[in-house]
Amino acid sequence: MKTPPPPRWLDRLLNWLVAPHLREEVLGDLHERYARRVRRLGERQARSGYWREVLAYLRPRFIKRQPNEYPQPNPIAMLTTYLKIAWRNIRFSKTFSLINGFGLTLGISCSLLVFLVIMHETSYDRQHKNADRIFRVETMNKNYATPHAGTYTELSSVLKEAPEFEAVVPIWNEWGRGLSIPASGDSFKERIAFVDPAIFQLLDYRWVAGDAPSALSQPNRVVLTESYAKKFFGTTDAIGKTIRYDNSQDLQVAGVLEDYPVTTNFPFDVLVSFPTLKRVNPGYDSHGWTGFGDNHQIYVLLKSAFQPQQLAKRFHDIQVKYQKDPKTVENQQFVLNPLSEVHYAYNLSGRQANPKLLRMLGLIGVFVLLIACINFINLTTAQTLKRAKEIGVRKAVGSSRGSLMIQFMAEAGLVTFLASLTSVVIAWLLLPFIASLMGLPLHTTDLFTWKTGAFLVAILGLTTLLTGAYPAFRLSGMPPIWALKSNKLPQGERRISLRQGLVVVQFTISMILMSCALFTNRQVSFFQQADLGFNKNAIITVSLPENQPEKLRSLRVQLMESPQIKEVSYSFNSASAESNWMQGIQYRENAEIKEVRTQIKMGDAHFLDTYCIQLLAGEKLQDADTLSALPKVLVNEIFLQRVGISNPEAALGQKVYFGDGSQLAIIKGVVKNFHVNSLHQKIDPTLIQVVPNHFYQAGIKLQSEKPTPQAIQTALTTLVKAWKTTFPHEVFEYKFLDDTLAQAYHNEARTVQLIEASTLVAILIACLGLFGLATFTAEQRTKEIGVRKVLGASVASLVSLITKDFLKLVLLAGFIAAPIAWYAMRQWLQNFEFKTEINGWVFALTVLLMGSIALATVSFQAIRAALMNPVKSLRSE
Structure with a gap:
């Protein structure tokens, strides 16, 4: 029989009074008990019992209203649940999770190491409070794109009179001078900086002893750092206490400074008062306007009311007043370079950063991380069918799209978090190697700074968003009815096309990096094998503590007694050097004056023989040429072209004038062009003359072009013995010229190594993703492969069936990567005056190599699937 319902008005009363989240449970229990009483006791008693039970629920506990129909769950509990489910899914798909995790670990590790390098290189001299008002005065020649860090010696005293500057600081840098301690007899060879007292107004030094106003105000005063x-x-x-400079001048210690940070372009440990410079170097001209070198630099502190652009007229007026020559004023100008940019050009720290290299590093870090994120997206969406029924069931029982998206984002976040932790360990292990490769003072403690932590948090959030957003959006939007009833992709679905596009992006980036690695390697090889116009092999260079003619003659006689030594030459520097002496040279033809900005090479009569520089016309220099009324000089072919002399023979006997024309010399010979600079620059017009008081280096040529270790050791033994006899109180140091010249291409060598390393990482990550996709494809086509095998398909045809689609993507990536890599290399090679050619076969080789790597990666899974017993794949779902 049908049970009569309870009083409806009592139900309405309960619906109105009872809390919403309790209403369903209360009404259900009351109705069940009412139905049992009706069957057992009758309708009348059942109604009475219903009355009593309804009135019993009219208590605050039950009638207290809640803001929502159902209470909001605890967010922490929900997040914990999401993470638990994410961990279970990760454990369930071990292969894909490992591929995703390993790829992300490599990508984040690469990005973290790149961040540490860029953060270090961009932090130089940021600690000074007036850093934004500190500038270096540089000399710009209109015929050259790059200004010179050095400038004229008198300019500093002239600028001190200008009202725009709060401080003007001249710095004279000497790389290796002899210092001795009279009290102990110890000798050292150290870098010396002659500085104006205003340097302590310019830079923020901290004093351990002494004070800034008086420390370097007098001659023969020196300030040391704590460590020194x-x-x-x-x-x-x-x-x-007393320090003796070059066994000739005693310096009194007037102050001690705290050690400077590693991120500075002023690594001065021994600072000598500027007035001392004239005493220790009588040849120093404090009123020079004819020549300059990069060792003399001027830094200024601009007053806050002025901007660098406002100094153009001031500099022009100084040129007109002091340089006199209208052509010099027209072709040359002074510019201010901000302190923040000094680290990216020639500076006194001995090393410089390359902004293009830093940008390239940043792009590499982004590319490698992007490839890892693409892997995650590809492999996550590839598993759509495996997660389809899970998604369908959860949506059918009421799960919202938002909760599903949070679930997928939690999975991506968990994988990324674990990858980030692992990447810190990998970066900790690799950082010493990277620091050595880049020549940077980086330490593992740099990984544990707040900046690094903030970067990791940002990377964690960004990577989680990149890897999780698209899969979460796409998978959570699947219709539940399709997910539960079908095992095929819905009509119009374009996930496969998207995955193919992402694979193309991965391999395009990898091919760009590989092409760039091949080209940069060729350029460095070109540097190493290029004909410099002189012989750099088997030459030992030694800095000279003094250049007294008697001592230099004695040293040469002793060295030439060794059968391992072929020639000895004294000069200002080597045939090719980064630091050179530039001067304006005039050639007068009738009434026309032609001024040429010329490099001055100061060497003795043995300079050409030592460096094997070819003489085209005339005679070699003699040591006595500097003593004659008209000094003799040699010039190179470029000089003749600039002044308009047609052939070397016609140049012999012609006169050239130094600076303003007050001094002149006779051209005695013409030498073949040789690279006085690195291959980054053009060959400058060059003049060679004998100037004994500027001989600061000895070049010792060994007998054999490829000496054995025993021959080198014998020559060094002779050199050390002769050195101790000639300079008994000086420290002996030597270098091989080819090693010194190789330092000029250190940035390029580092670029090659970094691109090669990043290329390997990018290819590894891309191939991991390809391996995962091939695995998934093989699993999805298991039955198809089984049917084909039963019908007689060969293993080769089945392997081809699986691999051909992937190889098409690689070929497409090659067509896209080639023009991009060509443009990137063309831009990079513009930095060099002498460069290799961009050949098309390099791009073809890149496509071939990447195709072979991709084929090997995919073939492993393809062959494995093709060899599977078809019975296993066909007998059950």
Whole structure:
């Protein structure tokens, strides 16, 4: 029989009074008990019992209203649930999770190491409070794109009179001078900086002892850093103690500074008062306007009311007043380079950063991380069918799209978090190697700074968004009815096309990196094998502590007694050097004056023989040429072209004038062009003359072009013995010229190594993704492969069936990558005056190599699937 319903008005009362989240449970229990009473006791007693039970629920506990129909769950509990489900899914798909995790680990590790390098290189001299107002005065020649860091010696005293500057600081840098401690007899060879006292107004030094106003105000005063005070005297209590400069001048310690940070372009440990320079170097001209070198630099502190652009007229007026020559004024100008840019050009730290290399590093970091994210997206969406029924069931029982998206984002976040932790360990292991490769003072402690932590948090959030957003959006939008009833992709679905596009992006990036690695390697090889116009092999260079003619003659006689030594030459520097002496040289033809900005090479009569520089016309220089009324000089072919002399023979006997024309010389010979600079620059017009008081280096040519270790050791033994006899109190140091010249291409060598390393990482990540997709494809086509095998398909045809689609993507990536790589290399090679050619076969080789790697990656899974027993794939779902 049908049970009569309870009083409806009582139900309405309960619906109105009882809390919404309790209403369903209360009404259900009451109705069940009412139905049992009707069957057992009758309708009348059942109604009475219903009355009593309804009134019993009229208590605050039950009638308290809630804001929502159902209470919101605890967010922490929900997040924990999401993470638990994410961990289970990761464990369930071990292969794909490992591929995703390993790829992300490599990508984040690469990005983290790149970040540390860029952060270090961009932090130089940021610690100074007036850093935004500090500039270096540089000399710009209109015929050259790059200004010179050095400038004229008198310019500093002239600028001190200008009202725009708060401080003007001249710095004279000497790379290796002899220092000795009279009290202990110890000798050292150290870098010296002669500085104006205003340097302490310019830069923020911290004093351990002494004070800024008086420390370097007098001649023969020196200030040391803490570490050098301990090195020289064993203590920082060094005020009043004596250091002897080049065994000729005693310097009194007037102050001790705290050690400077590693991120500075002013790594001065021994600062000598500027007035001392004239005493130790009588040849120093404090009123020079004819020549300059990069060792003399001027830094200024601009007053806050002025901008660098406002100094153009001031500099022009100085040129007109002091340089006199209208052509010099027209072709040359002074510019201000901000302190923030000094690290990217020639500076006094001895090393410089390359902004293009830093940008390239940043792009590499982004590309490698992008490839890893693409892997995650591809492999996650590839598993759509495996997750389809899960998604369908959850949506059927009421799960919202938002909760599903949170679930997929939680999975991506968990994988990314674990990858980030692992990447910190990998970066900790690799950082010493990267620091050595880049020549940077990076330490593992740099991984544990707040900046690095903030970067990791940002990378974690960004990577989670990149890897999780698209899969979450696409998978959570699947219709539940399709997911539960079908095992095929819905009509119009374009996930396969998207995955193919992402694979193309991956391999396009990898091919670009590979092409760039091949081209940069060729350029560095070109540098190493290029004909420099002189012989750099088997030459030992030694800096000279002094250039007294008697001592230099004695040293040469002793060295030439060794059968391992072929020739000895004294000069200002080597045939090719980064630091050179530039001067304006005039050639007068009738009434016309032609001025040529010329490099001055100062060497003795043995300079050409030592460096094997070819003489085209005339005679070699003699040591006596500097003593005659008209000094003799040699010039190169470029010089003749600039002044308009048609052939070397016609240049012999012609006169050239130095600077303003007050001094002149006779051209005695013409030499073949040789690279006085690195191959980054053009060959400058060059003049060679004998100037003994500017001989600061000895070049020792060995007998054999490829000496054995025993021959080198014998020559060095002779050199050390002769050195101790000639300079008994000086420290002996030597270098091989080819090693020194190789330093000029250190940035390019680093670029090659970094691109090669990043290319390997990118290819590895891309191939991991390809391996995962091939695995998934093989699993999805298991039955198809089984049917084909039963029908007689060969293993080769089945392997071809699986691999051909992937190879098409690789070929497409090659067509896209080639023009991009060509443009990138064309832009990079514009930095060099002498460069290799861009050949098409390099791009073809890149496509061939990447195709072979992709084929090997995919074939492993393809062959495995093709060899599977078809019975296993056909007998059950």
